[in-house]
Amino acid sequence: MYSQTPTRHPKSKLPNAHWKAGNCYRKQQRNLGPPNGRRGEVSTSPTSFAAVAVAVSMDDEDGGALSHVLSELEACALGNHNDSAAPLSEAALSQLTHQKSGKRKKKRAGGANAFQGHCDGVSSENGKTSVEDLLLQVLRLLESVLGRVRLDVISDGVKSLVEAVAGILNNPGVQHHRLSSFCFRIFYCVASGTQHGDPTLSGVEVLRSLAPAMFLPLKSPTRVSTLKFVSSQFVPIARDSDAIRKAMVYFPRFLAVKAPEKSEPRASAVDAIVEIVRTMEPDDQVAFTEFVNKLTQGKPQHRLLAVDLILSLMTTLSNPLGADGVDNLGVANHHTRWGVKCLQMLVERCSDVMAGIRARALTNLAHTIEFLSEDVKSHTFLQNLIASRYGSFTGLLRKRCLDEKAAVRKAALLLIMKSISTIRQPIDEIILKTMGRACSDPMVSIRKVAVSALSEAYRKFKDSRVITEWLLSVPRLIMDNETSVQEECENLFLELVFDWISSVGNGSLSTNGSDHESVFPKGMPVLLKGTCDTEVVPCVKKICASLGKKKKLKHTIASSLQNIITTSESIWINNSMPIEKWTAPPGAWFLLSEVSSFVPKAIDWKFLQHHWELLDQANSTDTSWSINSVDPISVAWAGDRVSLLQTISNVSLELPSEPAAELAHNLLTRVQEFNMHFPE
Incomplete structure (x- = not known):
């Protein structure tokens, strides 16, 4: 059968020249015989998948090369019906690579018109299919031949295919609402199929190709669909297969290491990582938190990412402090909980050599404490934890309130405000005076945070020291140049x-x-007296x-x-x-x-x-009184x-x-x- 020349399928709409080019190549391969000595099995080569990738990323308007690739794939798909098949030809790759070299100066009259306006996905006037439609046909054919192709016998077969499909998925020049679903179906076939080699390596290749999409903007359709595919389709495969589970467990770590330094892509990376970790088993979640703790000791960009990850993990995963159902455990056992270790890493980063990391760690620690305080058991645990380390905690706040960087001072004041509810001891005198002085800081943002922090201390303690400091620091802001500060002063005076x-x-x-x-x-006589x-x-x-x-x-x-x-x-x-x-x-x-x-x-x-x-x-x-x-x-x-x-x-x-x-x-x-x- 392999010695026969495949005939053109009657429903094929491809140009005759392309079909003949494929036949010429097949005639040259007649003497090679069936690949691996097996009949009825399609073989392919890495260059064929590379050809698809090149076709997807082309910038010119000539769709002939893509049509040629489609003819090759059609031949492979039809080979199952006539019991004969041949490897995809090198002509596709050759034709694709030569079209950008400028050797073909003159294009056929219908070629350019067929693919003019390929970015908007509309058909040409001559009725020929657009690039988007051709890509859909390519993906359908790829999905149909995957069940008959053994990619494990080909060098880098899985990698080439995955890269080609990823090129289609991530190509901003071609948009189609059905393209992504077909791409994910192919990824699913590659990851779930055992005939393509080691499942762990196949899973790694698929997840690695999806990593760039995780760094796109949060509302990007490509990112949303990719994250949904990983969490809803890939994770179930990992639960049923230990080999795929290995790849899935290390995927969040790969994203953490490859996360960009810029704030927006980093935020997208953090959101994607936490969303994936949330679907993992508890043991895998704890293992990832240990990795994040090690990440806090790495490069500056990794330390900054780890600080953001800790906040998201603490506020997303359940029972981070182990406070539920462990009332009989001692304090020493409580400290072994993964959430406590993350809090310790955050506290360490509050003294980082880089001011940006110090400020971010203080801010995230404040939000973490605020979130955990909403739960009664966690709030009690935090109170005990801070009480056992009150000296070191107040020492940290003193240093950071006097930091040379304004962003760090602002973050320290925010931490004081959020942690007031967890402090049982009277507030430190130095910290109290520092908050009072910060109410007159040149920066408006620091004044606002200082007023909020001092007012929160007023609500919690209401002792003579706090009330007196508040009266001497906050009411004077009615003279402030900033209108918003004046309004805040009025509202606080009305309330407090x-x-x-x-x-x-x-x-x-x-x-x-x-x-x-x-x-x-308590405090009312002091308040009345302080007003005069x-x-x-x-x-x-x-x-x-x-x-x-x-x-x-x-x-x-x-x-x-x-x-x-x-x-x-x-x-x-x-x-x-x-x-x-x-x-x-x-x-x-x-x-x-x-x-x-x-x-x-x-x-x-x-x-x-x-x-x-x-x-x-x-x-x-008594008229005899004197002023003395x-x-x-x-x-x-x-x-x-x-x-x-x-x-x-x-x-x-x-x-x-x-x-x-x-x-x-x-x-x-x-x-x-x-x-x-x-x-x-």
Whole structure:
């Protein structure tokens, strides 16, 4: 049979010249006999697959070479029907390689027209098929002959075929929605078939050819389809075959080593690696995390990639800290979990010699802690872990907050903000002062992060140190040149000061305590007193004015301040203290005077009248006083009286007519007699 010349298939539409060229080559091969002494089996050569690859990547408009390759493949496919076959000819490769050398100056009239506009995949006016259609036929024929071709007897047979199909898949000049599916079907046949040699080597060749597609943009159709093929079709093969599993296990490592340095391709590589690792067996996942830990000790580009991989692995794989179902294990056993090792590697990279890696490690560590803290068991584990290493952890934060690079300082502040919830001990004094200074950093981004970090510490601890530092650092940003910083300052003051006061004042306050600290929540007296500090007062006034104009001040704020003042008075009376020595919590009258101008209807006239009369009764004036003998209580009393007068002035238009007239007469009399306390 192999001595007969194959006849042209009646349905073939290929040019006669190409069919004759194939026959001439077959006549020269008649005396070679069947390859390997087997009848009915098609043999092929690496050059044939290389010819397909060259045809796919051609830049000219001549499709004759591709048609010639198609004729050769058709002959191989038809050989199964006439029980004869011949190897693909070298004429295809020769014709393809010579068309770019410029030797053929003149093209046939129909050749150029047949493939004009091949990039858009439309047929020519003469009815001849386009390049996309020819490629589809090539892929169909390749798929049909793969079951009868033994690629293992050919040198680099699998590699040549895979490279040719990969050239079709990754060629940006030819787009067709069906091309990729046929390419993946061929890859699947090569990887799943055992007749093509070592399955591990076949799997390696297929996965290696798919690697460049993993570095394309995240939304690239080629990348999406390739990643879907690997995770949904190739991984199941690996689960059923140990030979393919070896190739699959090392594929993410290959991608990690070959990942580009640029940020976007690196992000695509990280996403693809984690998506593939997610489908692996748990043992293989742990083995890959160990590889990533070793990668943190490599070249700079590998260390940067490893830092990103650790974040993605910690937030994608389940139970990274081993916190589920291991309550009976000790702390030492917990430290053997792969997630803890990854955290340790991240902490080490926070002190990397390269500033970019230091900043990225700090940022990723912050996001990792934030993610793990959402789980109750992991949050508890993190608290214990940080508590056991609190000294070294705070030492790291101190160094990085004072780093010479602004990006590192910003990342360190972000880490402080995200880790506040896991810190049980009081916050370090140096770190606290550093956050306060960072609120005045020249860089806007650092100021914003510092404000957020300090405010998070305020929410968590609410001790005198943190509240005082917050009041001295954050309200002053109302004077900032950046509008967004001013708005953030207003919102934080509204939340952390006024909202807290509203929640306290509107609640049930006991009057059985001995002092303010025993009745009001921890930190409330410190907060009220801090608002009337000489450095803070101008900022508080401006914040209140801005919030008032935006109508963000609620009536509950004024009601709560009145309740706090009344409760303080009741505590004083219940402890049988002289009323002339009583003063309201420092700052309460000052805040009420600033808020009252925007919520005058929330101020109770009976409340104002009572305290005006109370202060008037306590006005035991001593004309022999000097400025050096003023009692601090008298100074506070005078300040409260000034704020009381300011409050009355703000709500004067809302007062009843008769009380307003009486109060006006009283004030006029005082002015005429000038009988006011010296400190006023």
